[in-house]
Amino acid sequence: MWERITSFNKANQLTYVLFCGIGSWLYLCYRLALPRPIPGIPHNKEAVKSVLGDIGPMIKHVGKTKELWGWVTLQNLKLKSPIIQLFTRPLAKPWVVITDFREAQDILLRRTKEFDRSDLVGDVFLGLMPEHHISMKTNDMFKRNRQWLKDLMTHDFLHQVAAPQIYTAFADLAHLWEEKSRLAKGHPFAASDDIYRATLDAVWATMFGADPLNSSIGAQLRLYSSINKLDIPKDENALVDFPDVPNPAAMQSIITLTDSLETSIKAPLPALAHWFLRQTSSMRKAYAIKEKLIREEIEKTLRRFVGKAGKDWDIRCAIDSILSRELLLSEKDGRTPMLQSRAMYDEIFGFIVGAHDTTSTAISWALKLLADNAHVQTKLRSEIRLVFVDAMAEKRIPTVQEITKGTIPYLDAVINEIIRHSLTQPGVARSTTVDVEVLGHQIPKGTNILLMSNGPSFLSPAFQIDDSLRSSSSRIATDRVGTWDPDDIAYFKPERWLVEEDGRQLFNAAAGPLLTFGLGPRGCFGRRMASLQIKLVLIQLIWNLELQKCPAELSGYSSIDKLTHVPQQCYVRLRQAL
Numbered sequence: 001m002w003e004r005i006t007s008f009n010k011a012n013q014l015t016y017v018l019f020c021g022i023g024s025w026l027y028l029c030y031r032l033a034l035p036r037p038i039p040g041i042p043h044n045k046e047a048v049k050s051v052l053g054d055i056g057p058m059i060k061h062v063g064k065t066k067e068l069w070g071w072v073t074l075q076n077l078k079l080k081s082p083i084i085q086l087f088t089r090p091l092a093k094p095w096v097v098i099t100d101f102r103e104a105q106d107i108l109l110r111r112t113k114e115f116d117r118s119d120l121v122g123d124v125f126l127g128l129m130p131e132h133h134i135s136m137k138t139n140d141m142f143k144r145n146r147q148w149l150k151d152l153m154t155h156d157f158l159h160q161v162a163a164p165q166i167y168t169a170f171a172d173l174a175h176l177w178e179e180k181s182r183l184a185k186g187h188p189f190a191a192s193d194d195i196y197r198a199t200l201d202a203v204w205a206t207m208f209g210a211d212p213l214n215s216s217i218g219a220q221l222r223l224y225s226s227i228n229k230l231d232i233p234k235d236e237n238a239l240v241d242f243p244d245v246p247n248p249a250a251m252q253s254i255i256t257l258t259d260s261l262e263t264s265i266k267a268p269l270p271a272l273a274h275w276f277l278r279q280t281s282s283m284r285k286a287y288a289i290k291e292k293l294i295r296e297e298i299e300k301t302l303r304r305f306v307g308k309a310g311k312d313w314d315i316r317c318a319i320d321s322i323l324s325r326e327l328l329l330s331e332k333d334g335r336t337p338m339l340q341s342r343a344m345y346d347e348i349f350g351f352i353v354g355a356h357d358t359t360s361t362a363i364s365w366a367l368k369l370l371a372d373n374a375h376v377q378t379k380l381r382s383e384i385r386l387v388f389v390d391a392m393a394e395k396r397i398p399t400v401q402e403i404t405k406g407t408i409p410y411l412d413a414v415i416n417e418i419i420r421h422s423l424t425q426p427g428v429a430r431s432t433t434v435d436v437e438v439l440g441h442q443i444p445k446g447t448n449i450l451l452m453s454n455g456p457s458f459l460s461p462a463f464q465i466d467d468s469l470r471s472s473s474s475r476i477a478t479d480r481v482g483t484w485d486p487d488d489i490a491y492f493k494p495e496r497w498l499v500e501e502d503g504r505q506l507f508n509a510a511a512g513p514l515l516t517f518g519l520g521p522r523g524c525f526g527r528r529m530a531s532l533q534i535k536l537v538l539i540q541l542i543w544n545l546e547l548q549k550c551p552a553e554l555s556g557y558s559s560i561d562k563l564t565h566v567p568q569q570c571y572v573r574l575r576q577a578l
């Protein structure tokens with residue numbers, strides 16, 4: 001009996017010890033999993049009490065508004081600080097968020113040894129184009145890949161090779177919209193898909209040369225110009241729906257692959273989420289089409305180069321330029337050219353992705369802003385018509401040569417103001433390569449830093465920051481870029497980019513804060529091409545067409561954060577411009 005009682009007690013004691021042990025272990029794990037703030041940097045107090053940190057409120061906000069980046073900057077405003085930290089991934093280090101142009105500029109331009117490309121950006125693209133330079137730290141591989149693209153943003157390439165292709169693609173868009181506006185009879189219609197397709201046509205033609213059979217807008221144009229009449233709703237504010245025209249297969253494969261990046265952006269584990277997506281049959285098919293396309297285009301270019309000396313290679317499109325660079329570099333280095341390498345395929349494909357999604361988003365915002373600011377649109381049209389007098393006299397749209405030679409300060413100002421408001425990329429990310437100090441706070445090596453451009457100092461009054469907290473390089477550079485007047489900082493006002501000199505108005509790119517393209521050695525590679533694309537599309541669209549204000553229910557300014565910051569509503573109502 002006594003033995004039974006003792007063994008019962010022993011079993012109980014063992015269970016108790018086990019229970020306490022597991023309990024303590026679980027509690028320890030829980031404590032270890034709680035977010036660990038960087039000392040001194042403001043954060044949401046509730047976030048550090050939960051393993052999920054800030055994830056709950058963030059997901060709630062995104063679910064309600066579809067906007068992620070607006071929530072990030074709201075936290076700076078809520079915590080009343082230009083520098084804060086957020087806990088957005090379980091068991092990970094916090095993100096440090098900075099909303100101040102001067103500090104962002106200093107980090108991106110002058111502190112490049114302390115800050116490099118962040119995995120937050122790299123991870124998004126790794127699944128789709130693992131050897132594209134966008135995911136790389138600034139190392140030798142990055143430099144090698146960038147050598148291949150070296151000529152693509154030169155004045156000669158942009159004006160002589162890219163501009164004619166972009167011009168033609170947007171001329172097709174202008175024709176398409178003339179047809180659509182004939183059929184819509186003053187009703188509004190959806191614009192974003194047409195812009196997306198036209199921009200892809202433009203970038204495609206820049207990379208591979210024009211191919212009318214592969215033009216997405218061309219396919220629509222053929223259909224709509226053959227239609228005499230559409231059923232139009234009675235209500236003049238109601239949308240007109242146009243029959244859908246499928247994209248050519250190769251174009252569609254690029255769109256499917258580009259869209260897949262949204263999964264990487266939204267997933268807590270981007271690489272894993274994208275891997276699962278890549279196993280689907282539609283992704284496999286799109287990937288195979290893309291690989292075949294690039295292989296064939298490389299072979300086409302090489303066939304044209306064969307038997308000729310380098311100086312005689314005829315550079316007709318971007319792929320010609322990229323391959324010619326690698327052929328020359330490999331010859332100089334005495335190695336086999338990497339023409340059919342993963343890195344080469346990824347650079348070619350990455351150029352298309354980088355150049356089309358971003359620019360089409362910026363153009364979508366441009367149409368909304370110009371329709372809603374009729375005075376800007378009217379002034380822009382008259383400034384353009386004043387410069388291209390021959391085209392006016394001959395009742396035609398300016399040629400691509402006229403446009404690329406012409407300088408119109410007001411047009412440059414409008415483009416910069418559109419970019420500032422579009423927030424196509426509302427922030428840029430960097431990772432600290434060493435322990436650093438920012439605005440008086442110590443930040444450990446390996447921390448992700450977000451430099452936001454959708455709030456204070458860009459679109460709302462800047463935080464007051466004691467100069468002694470800034471880095472020495474930031475203090476020295478105080479006056480290199482202007483600041484925006486807090487009274488009109490939020491307005492769409494192109495004049496802010498103009499200065500008066502000897503009675504003439506000139507465009508001043510350093511008039512005030514702009515970060516939509518990032519900055520410094522890892523700033524946007526395609527900035528000049530993006531501005532050229534926007535210039536060519538705006539001139540061709542507004543020369544003959546007036547973008548009228550759409551009904552209020554189609555004119556919201558909410559957006560969706562995908563690969564870029566896309567407007568939720570983008571419609572146009574067109575009539576012939578006077």
Ligand code: HEM
Nearest residue numbers: 134354355358362424425517518519522523524525526530
């Ligand atoms: C309105 C249009 C565009 C916007 C708003 C935009 C914005 C950006 C931003 C914010 C970055 C990151 C910069 C940083 O981290 O500092 C970036 C990088 C990049 N962009 Fe753009 N971009 C646009 C158009 C283009 C075009 C047309 C191309 C291609 C011709 C392009 C190619 C790239 C590439 C390759 C990178 C990576 C650069 C690197 O890793 O060093 N972008 N872009």
